[in-house]
Every structure is written in C-alpha cells, then in structure tokens.
Amino acid sequence: MNSSSQRVRRTKTGNSPGWVFILPSMLLIGLIGLPILALVWRSANIRIFPFAFTESAVNALKLSLLTSTLCVVVALLTGTPLAYIQAHWSFRGRAFLDVLVDLPIVLPPSVAGIALLMAFGREGLFGNWLSLFGISIPFTTMAVVMAQVFVSAPFFVRSARIGFAAIDPQLDEAAKVEGASSWHVFQHVMLPLASRALITGIILSWTRALGEFGATLLFAGNLEGKTQTMPLAIYVGFEQGLSIALVLSVVLLAVSFVLLVLLRRLELQNQH
Amino acid sequence: MTRSIPSLIIVLSIALSACGFTGVGLPSKSLSSISENPGAAQTRELTVFAAASLTDAFEEIGNAFEAANPGVKVNFNFAGSQILRTQLEQGAAADIYASADHKNMDALIEENLVIANSYQDYTSNGLVVVLPPGNPAKLESLKDLANPDIKLVLADESVPAGKYARQILFNMSQNPEYGKDFETDVLANVVSNETDIRQVVTKVELGEADAGIVYVSDAVAAPELITIPIPVQFNIIAKYPIAILANSSNPGLAGSFIAYLISPAGQAILDKWGFNPIIPK
Numbered sequence: 307m308n309s310s311s312q313r314v315r316r317t318k319t320g321n322s323p324g325w326v327f328i329l330p331s332m333l334l335i336g337l338i339g340l341p342i343l344a345l346v347w348r349s350a351n352i353r354i355f356p357f358a359f360t361e362s363a364v365n366a367l368k369l370s371l372l373t374s375t376l377c378v379v380v381a382l383l384t385g386t387p388l389a390y391i392q393a394h395w396s397f398r399g400r401a402f403l404d405v406l407v408d409l410p411i412v413l414p415p416s417v418a419g420i421a422l423l424m425a426f427g428r429e430g431l432f433g434n435w436l437s438l439f440g441i442s443i444p445f446t447t448m449a450v451v452m453a454q455v456f457v458s459a460p461f462f463v464r465s466a467r468i469g470f471a472a473i474d475p476q477l478d479e480a481a482k483v484e485g486a487s488s489w490h491v492f493q494h495v496m497l498p499l500a501s502r503a504l505i506t507g508i509i510l511s512w513t514r515a516l517g518e519f520g521a522t523l524l525f526a527g528n529l530e531g532k533t534q535t536m537p538l539a540i541y542v543g544f545e546q547g548l549s550i551a552l553v554l555s556v557v558l559l560a561v562s563f564v565l566l567v568l569l570r571r572l573e574l575q576n577q578h
Numbered sequence: 579m580t581r582s583i584p585s586l587i588i589v590l591s592i593a594l595s596a597c598g599f600t601g602v603g604l605p606s607k608s609l610s611s612i613s614e615n616p617g618a619a620q621t622r623e624l625t626v627f628a629a630a631s632l633t634d635a636f637e638e639i640g641n642a643f644e645a646a647n648p649g650v651k652v653n654f655n656f657a658g659s660q661i662l663r664t665q666l667e668q669g670a671a672a673d674i675y676a677s678a679d680h681k682n683m684d685a686l687i688e689e690n691l692v693i694a695n696s697y698q699d700y701t702s703n704g705l706v707v708v709l710p711p712g713n714p715a716k717l718e719s720l721k722d723l724a725n726p727d728i729k730l731v732l733a734d735e736s737v738p739a740g741k742y743a744r745q746i747l748f749n750m751s752q753n754p755e756y757g758k759d760f761e762t763d764v765l766a767n768v769v770s771n772e773t774d775i776r777q778v779v780t781k782v783e784l785g786e787a788d789a790g791i792v793y794v795s796d797a798v799a800a801p802e803l804i805t806i807p808i809p810v811q812f813n814i815i816a817k818y819p820i821a822i823l824a825n826s827s828n829p830g831l832a833g834s835f836i837a838y839l840i841s842p843a844g845q846a847i848l849d850k851w852g853f854n855p856i857i858p859k
Contacts, residue, residue: 428714429785444786445729445769527770527781528734541773545660545736548667 342559349556354549358557365531366539367557373447373535374515377454381462381511386504389466390496394475404467410460418457419524426452426525449526450533457521458514462507469503470496502576509569513562536561624652624831625671627662629678630774631703631739632818634799635851636676642847643838650831658737658774666691666823673826674835676818678703679738683819690824696833697821700840701853703793704815705742707806708782715788720806721756723789724763731778731787734771739778742814743791749812779803798852817856 357363392404410418426433426443433443443449473496481491497504519537526533528542536558543550628636633656640652655662655672663682666675667689675692677683686692709717715728723730733740744765751761772778775792779800782790793816797805820839822832838844845855 423784423786427784427786523773523777527731528773529768529770533770538773542734542736542771544664545658545734545773547660548664 345552345555345559349549349552351549354553357543357550357553362530362534363539363554363557366534366536366554367561369447369450369531369534370516370536370558371561373450373454374512374518376451377458377515378462378508378512380451380455381459382504382508385459385463385507385511386466389463389507390470390492392463392467393470393473394478407460407463410457411464413457415457415518415520416524419453419521422449422453422456422521422525444525445527445529445533447526447532450522450535453521453525454515454518457518458511461510461514462504465503465507465510466500469500469507472503473499502573505569505573505576509566509573512565512569516558516562516565622650622828622831624650624673624828624835625655626652626674626676626835627655627657627666627670627672628674628676629659629662629738629818630656630776631678631793631795632656632676633776635795635848635853638851639839639844639847642843643835646838647831647834652835660736671825671827672823673828673832674820675823676820678818679741679816680819681738683821687821692821692823693826693829694821696829696836697819698836698840699817699819699856700836701845701848702815702817702856703795703853704813705739705746705791705808706794706797707808708779708790708792708797708800709788709804709806710782710785711802711804712785713804714785717789717806720750720808721760723767724756724760725767726763728767728788729769729786730764730767731770731772731781731790732768733775733778733792734773737772737774738816739775739791739793740771742816745814746791746808746812753812793852795852798850815854818853 388407392400392407413421423430423444425431426436426449428434428437428442428444436443443452477495477499478491481495482488486494517537518535519541522533522535523538523541528534528538534542536554540551540554540558543554626636626640633654636654636656640654644650644652655665655670657665659677659679659682662675663677663686666672666686675683675686683692683697687694687697707720707723709715715722715725717723717725717728722728732743735741735744744761747761747764750756751758769787770781772781775796778787778790778792779796781787782792782803783800791808797803820836822829822836826832839848849855
C-alpha cells in the first residue's frame with residue numbers, strides 16, 4: 307500500500323526505452339492539458355472578469371457547493387455500509403447488486419435524468435404516490451441532490467468496495483475471537499484500513515457531483531438560487547455570450563482544483 | 579492482468595465492429611456507396627445549422643429537397659440559435675444558418691461570416707400557452723397563469739422564445755383587463771427556465787409543469803397538449819431569418835435550398851408545422 311515510497315525515481319539508465327512510456331503519456335497530457343490551458347488563457351481578460359461576481363454567478367456557486375456537499379454526505383452514510391456488505395457478505399444476487407450499483411457510472415446523464423423523472427416525477431411511478439402527501443420533487447433543490455447522488459454515489463461505493471475487499475477477512479475473525487463486536491471491528495479495524503479507499507471515493511463522487519449537468523437539467527430544471535448549479539449557469543451563460551461561460555468555467559475549474567488538492571493531501575496522509 | 583489482455587482485446591474489437599467502425603474519418607457507409615456505385619454522380623452534401631424550433635419542419639423540408647434533387651444529402655445541426663452562432667464563430671463548417679431571431683444573425687453579418695445579400699426572412703412563428711393532457715391545475719384562461727402555486731415553465735431569457743414570452747407577459751400587464759401585477763404574479767410561478775424551447779415542451783408533456791409558453795409550431799408538433807391561444811394584440815410574431823455562410827463550400831446548392839424554402843412547396847410544409855408563411859422581401 308505504501309505506494310509513494312515504492313515509486314521508482316527515474317535516473318539515466320543506459321538502454322531503458324523510456325520513450326515507450328513518455329510518448330503516449332505526452333499525447334494524453336496534451337489532450338487533457340491543452341483545453342484547460344486554452345480555457346484559462348482565453349478568460350485571462352480584465353474586462354470579462356466582473357462576470358464572476360454577478361449575483362447569479364455567486365448564487366450558482368453557493369448552490370453547487372451546498373448540493374455537492376450534501377450529496378457526498380448522503381453517499382458516505384449510505385454507500386459505506388453498502389460497500390461493506392458487497393465486499394464482505396455473501397448472499398444470492400450479490401453479482402446482480404454489484405452491476406446495479408455500477409450502472410449509473412456507464413449511463414449517460416440524460417438517461418439518469420429521464421429515469422429519475424419516470425420514478426420521482428409528478429406523474430412518475432413513486433412521484434404519483436408522493437403527490438398524495440403533497441410532496442413534489444422535480445424543480446426543487448432536493449431534486450438536484452438526488453440527481454447528483456444517482457450519478458456520483460456509485461463512484462464512492464465502487465472505491466469503498468475495493469478498499470474493504472482488500473482487507474484480509476482473517477483479521478475480522480481474529481478480532482471477533484478476541485471478543486470484539488461486529489460494530490467494534492467495523493469501526494476500529496475496517497474503517498481505518500479502508501480509509502484511503504474511502505477518501506479516493508469521496509474525491510471521485512464529490513467532483514462528479516460538482517460537475518453534474520444532464521440529469522440536473524432534466525430532473526431539477528434551471529432556476530436561479532434553487533436549481534441552477536454552476537454547470538447549468540455555464541450552459542445558460544454560453545447562450546448569452548461566450549465570455550460569461552468562460553469566466554464561470556474558470557471559477558468552477560479553480561474550485562474543483564482546490565477541492566482535489568485538499569482531498570489528495572488527505573488521501574496521502576492516510577497511507578498505511 | 580497479462581492473461582486478461584487477449585479477452586480485453588476481443589471485447590474491444592467486438593464493440594468496434596458492432597458499430598461499423600472502419601477507421602477515423604472514413605464512415606463505412608460512404609466507403610461502400612463509393613465502391614458499389616462507381617458510375618453514380620458524387621453525393622453533394624449541404625450542412626444546415628438551424629434553430630431547435632425548426633426541427634420538425636426542416637427535417638421534412640430536407641427530405642423533400644433531397645427527393646427533388648437526387649444525389650443531394652442535407653445534414654442538420656439543430657440547437658439554440660446562440661449555440662449555433664458560437665459554433666460558427668469558432669469555425670464550424672456549414673452552408674446555411676437559420677436562426678430563430680435577428681440578434682444572432684445580425685452578429686454574424688457584422689462579423690462577415692454570412693453572405694449579407696443572401697439574408698432574408700422566410701417564415702414567422704407566434705407563441706401559445708400549452709397545458710399537459712388532463713390539465714391538472716385546471717387552468718381555463720390566460721388570467722389563470724397568475725393563480726398562486728401553479729408550476730409554470732418558460733424558456734430562459736437568453737433563448738429567443740424565453741425573451742418573447744416575457745415580452746408577452748409585459749404586454750398583457752399593460753392592459754387593464756389583466757392588471758399591472760399580472761407580469762410579476764406569473765413570473766413568480768416560474769419553476770424552471772429551460773435552456774431550449776423543446777425542454778419546455780417536454781416538461782409540460784410529462785405533466786411536471788402545469789403550463790408552458792412555447793412556439794405555435796411546438797404545440798403543432800405535440801398534438802396531445804391543450805393550447806390556450808395568445809391574442810394578436812399581446813403576441814410576439816417572431817420572423818425567422820436565413821442566410822448562406824461566407825465559407826460555404828457549395829453556395830449554389832445552399833441558394834437552391836433557400837429557394838425551395840420560399841417556394842409554395844416549402845411554405846406548405848412550414849404551414850403544416852404551425853409556421854406562418856411570409857412574403858419574402
């Protein structure tokens with residue numbers, strides 16, 4: 307697990323074909339790096355800078371931070387036990403459950419949005435029933451969080467599941483022989499050992515939730531202060547003029563960057 | 579890992595062959611059509627960037643134009659007028675731009691991206707209120723749009739249809755029959771500003787919204803919806819401009835597409851989809 311200390315420091319080793327690694331890497335770095343560089347380059351313009359501080363931009367950023375944080379909390383509280391069950395319990399239909407939970411990762415967000423509408427829309431399978439109690443989910447902030455959980459929680463569960471599965475099951479038995487309860491084992495043995503995988507999962511799902519667009523647009527709509535997150539504000543900005551979209555994109559890029567750096571540090575601190 | 583590489587390669591190649599992939603930039607269809615009909619005249623392609631509200635009408639006109647001109651293939655890119663304008667400004671290759679408003683067309687004329695003297699208005703479109711089948715909020719007239727707690731969906735202000743809907747509400751609030759507060763009361767009922775007009779139609783079709791304001795042509799394309807007409811004195815009748823792009827690789831063919839559009843046959847299709855014929859200048 308101690309990957310950083312096992313990293314090979316590349317030195318000049320006579321006949322090593324380093325370019326076999328460097329050349330393909332450069333291609334990928336270029337494809338990812340150049341558009342981001344271009345985005346920052348094109349928005350480095352004093353005149354369009356004030357667009358970042360308009361009321362609607364600030365509202366969108368606040369809403370994005372609020373909903374993505376709520377989304378991660380929900381993913382943690384529900385996804386950790388689910389991942390543990392998937393990794394350590396054996397039962398009929400486990401393979402099916404694994405595929406079901408992974409499904410949103412491969413589904414396009416538009417499919418996620420339509421599926422959510424079909425289930426929780428006013429005329430939907432369960433929405434119909436909810437409306438009897440006067441509850442209507444579409445067009446609410448709750449709908450934004452639900453869309454984000456649907457598309458991003460599977461990233462957390464997947465990572466947590468791999469983390470739990472890597473723990474030797476004999477450790478569990480040994481602790482129980484010593485008289486520890488299941489909950490005690492989970493809390494004091496499993497959670498600390500899987501913490502790095504959990505943090506990786508948090509990074510993946512948080513950033514995915516922050517970038518969620520398609521499912522939100524279809525299921526939650528677009529209303530400033532209520533359902534208009536940053537990605538939606540960027541899309542609407544694009545319809546008003548490129549400069550608004552550019553500035554908002556760079557703001558979202560900066561926020562995601564800071565979030566990634568902070569969580570990566572946490573991830574590295576939790577190496578065993 | 580090493581042992582699973584062969585099966586990974588099999589999965590990847592099955593996925594590629596299933597979609598008829600033959601290589602970058604060489605769709606299998608064009609390869610086979612060339613080899614099968616060596617004597618046939620080369621296909622001439624026309625690329626049309628058109629506003630989302632034109633989707634149904636233009637698809638039918640495209641088919642009719644292809645039928646009248648053998649060997650011609652018309653490709654459409656439907657999106658919001660502003661999105662199309664940005665794509666063209668960023669160098670997208672197309673022959674014709676059909677916007678839903680003059681603002682975006684004028685910008686392209688200013689930037690010399692379209693051939694200015696090819697520009698003309700060829701049709702127009704009014705707006706209408708649509709309600710989902712069954713009318714869950716029991717709306718009977720335009721006045722009911724101000725009822726508290728109804729869910730109204732509009733296109734965003736940045737979209738031409740959203741701008742027109744707000745102008746209509748403003749016009750109505752100037753009339754004593756509706757009253758000064760009408761505009762504010764109706765706008766307070768807005769639960770979502772959709773990013774294109776087709777999204778408004780969908781939200782109403784699904785019954786998620788109690789009402790929406792869309793183009794007449796959208797209501798024609800969704801016959802299951804209930805409509806409440808907007809009187810001419812308040813309505814905005816948007817004129818649709820069209821023009822040939824300066825970098826068109828086939829301006830002659832583009833010109834004949836526009837000629838077809840304003841011919842009786844083209845106007846009849848537009849009429850069928852709820853657009854109003856207009857006499858070109």
